[in-house]
Amino acid sequence: MLSAAHLGTLDVPNVAVSSALRRLLVALFIRVSGLDIAGPDAWDDRWDLLLDQGHLDPTEVSAYVARWGHRFNLDDPERPFLQDPRLAEECGDPAPPAKLVMTRASGNNQPWLNRTPQDAPITPYEAFWWILAWRQYGPCGLGANRSHNGITHKSMAAAPLRSVISWHPETGNEYTNLLLSAPHPTDIPVTGPDLPEWEQATLPDPLHPELPSGPVSRLINRAAHATLTHADPATGQITAVWAAWRSPVPTAVKEAGAKKALEVAAEAVAAAGDPFLINRSKGGPVRANHARALVRDFDSLIHIQRPGDTTKAATTPPAWIRLLDTLPIEALDRLGPIRARALACHQDKQEKEEIWFEQITPVPIADYTSGRHPERAALVASTRKTAEDTAKALAAALRSAWNAMSPDPRSECPWTNDAIAAYWDRADSRFWQALNADTDPQLHSLAIALYDDATRADASTPTGLIPIAQARATLTHPKVRRTTKKTT
Template sequence: MKWHHDADPAELTRLAPGALPAAAPGLTSLTPLGEILAAVHLGTLDVPNVAVSSALRRLLAALFIRISGLQIADPDAWDDRWDELLSRGRLDPADVSAYTTEWAFRFNLDDPERPFLQDPRLAKECGDAAAPGKLVMTRASGNNQPWLDRTPQDAPVTPHEAFWWVLVWRQYGPCGLGANRSHNGIKHKSMAAAPLRSVISWHPETGNEFTNLLLSAPHPADIPVTGPDLPEWEQAALPDPLRPELPTGPVSRLVNRAVHSTLTRSDAATGQITAVWTAWRTPVPTAVKEAGAKKALEAASEAVTAAGDPFLINRTKGGPVRAHHARALARDFDSLIHIRRPGDTTKAATIPPAWIRLLDTLPVEALDQIGPVRARALACHQDKQEKEELWFEQVTPVPVANYTSGRHPEKAALVASTRKAAEDTAKALAAALRSAWNEMSPDPRSECSWTRDTIAAYWDRADSRLWQAINDGTDPQLQALAVTLYDDAVRADASTPAGLIPIARARATLTHPKTRRSAKTT
């Protein structure tokens, strides 16, 4: 946690006694889970890795819902409790202590019977353990870029890092081969991709982690509570690999949808993690031979996937919006703010995260008390297999509530038109580059070497212009930017005999774009 500069030092010492270094105003401390929740109103989460931050925010949201009493099926009762919590501005330390004390025996990575969010059966059901570095996705392995972390695979992992990466494997684990697990007659190595693999996760950012978590609790009218909705550590038995649990509310969606199982082994003398097993949690359907069991597993897996995650932008077709490091954040802001309210018959291509829909319905008094709410994007440009290309994190420079289509349809329309203009300009720039290249190239099938880097530079430089235009309602001057980047890309060839005419001709499509003539009236 990063503690607020104006936090009361005495209160920090009392609520976060286990923080290292000691909790103090303005400092960042490594803080136990229970102490984070007790002092959550005094700081903000500060985690060095994007995937860890994303997974930890979901875990804290689930704990917050359980401890705060927001796991309520009745919408009116939920509203009353939410308003009460907002007014109080903090969790009751006694409630936090009671909960963490009750379940303390389940919050231990080394517990022999129920290690926290791990499966002790792997020690018997799998072969030899892997090196501890297998747990840490940023260490060099497989197709990972080696400069992410040069730590050798066999170097031990500290307990707090192991806790982080156990969470990450559940949310971001790759598909591919893991330990050869044998369970109830099914034996194989294949693992499916985890639910957050290669997608963008969106979280509220208010500058106060208590209000972040309060906004993160989905409204029951949006994500209903249809059953006990218990997190794994509160359940009496380990999950059944052959019968995936169907989500019954926000808590099970946040923490129970893992497709990977992990088990860590530590050195008794140092406490460091020295070995790890990573294997499937639910078998891939092709590994199940019996037709009825295979069909049941497929149906259950599809239902778990369809339940969705409350922090993603989900598309009506194609699943959640995927992460791409070269994609400007402002492009996805359009999807984030467009909300379909009850009675709206328009067909929406995307569904924003649950907290955005909650934010859009809050009374003005609540918004004033919370203050500006921005959106934090957490993502990794990666593929489904074990390849991590680039972790990235951004926070929108404008408050989300000022642009949601339910509250400010005119501003939402401005965002949509600005985003479309940017994408149209990018298409025109790419088309101009390809046109010049094709005229110059003796092989019409050759790939334009200018396009990739130029379009990446366009979106990199357009992002700040788009936010400025969205904030001020001004012209982002994208056509001028496109012409400048076009000239930079073709400069070496523009004065050559082969390139002079094709490059000038293609440039004219940017400086003097054709407009569609209006239909003639008769």
């Protein structure tokens, strides 16, 4: 894959697997390409050389595989790839393969979505996919009852990417995608031996979680779950799996000092963050929501705070966006149009996977970043605010009409959810067209049309005639807030 990255792009059918696999490939790319450099100037020189080269040196890839290839086997008895062989001894009976496959029913979890029997075996490559997904998107809740060094319990924490939205560069060439994805050391510094798990001499210590020391450990070593698969010797198919805690939840530790150390380590690991997320100053990373249009986060994606800017930013874009902002025009020209790929699953923290979704921005990111094009970024911000305000006005008008009609003031408006979903669905194309043409997206007229669609059946009834017309007037003739100047 790495040797041929310059020949195409990654195509993975499941979003969580795609997101996790991209992180694995970036970690491998950093190690193979020599971008594991702490010094910014040396890193810049190496990055420029890799851009000129246009592909990874096959001999460097072969040398890396020759050194570490034995650690990439799922069934290795001592160091199975990204798994913990201790689970076979430290846990009870294994679970059926469906426990590993997030899209299958397991226990009482969503049997109406996938009726594949829980015991149906899976292929090793499918198991590899879902091992990656569990490390990044696995749920909190109960897993296998694991006993390690005197600590026994079932509770698992949620994985680091659980229910958040992940943003990746999309150039049409996987090599340049990987090159852009490698974080600059001034953005994510290397503070120690930044090795992926398979290059480390020993298995992770569950009672002493590793603190991220650079981009590789942030991408690969922050898993919240430990998994282990068992293959049928006759067929090679995966027939059983263990899924348990990687480090115990602090409440499971009785000794006060050890409990405090785990709490501090867990906070440090979480605070290190992931280079592909939009992080908010409050509330953590931007969460995934299938009903939330991509355009609503585009403003946060392109807002870059440069050194010396005293404006307090509410969000921080992914590391590759910040790298993009520093590249010379010549490098951007060689890279070509760079769009953003959003990968996410609308989930809760526990074992509930609702909707997986993937989108790509129809416009190149570099044309709108606030560092390079502040006027275009300002247009994006104002258009997004107009879209948000219009959506709020539409929802308020619908609720107002319903409250005036309904005999129960506590009843929920039946029109709002569908109308707002339709609004953002249609606003999306108008938003991008308006950015390209620098025109008005006509969102106000869209809101009125959707209001009429939602209320049409009731608008001619004696009960709804007046309330619906009165609420509609708040959209067609919104009040203008006037400000008065004080005289002295």
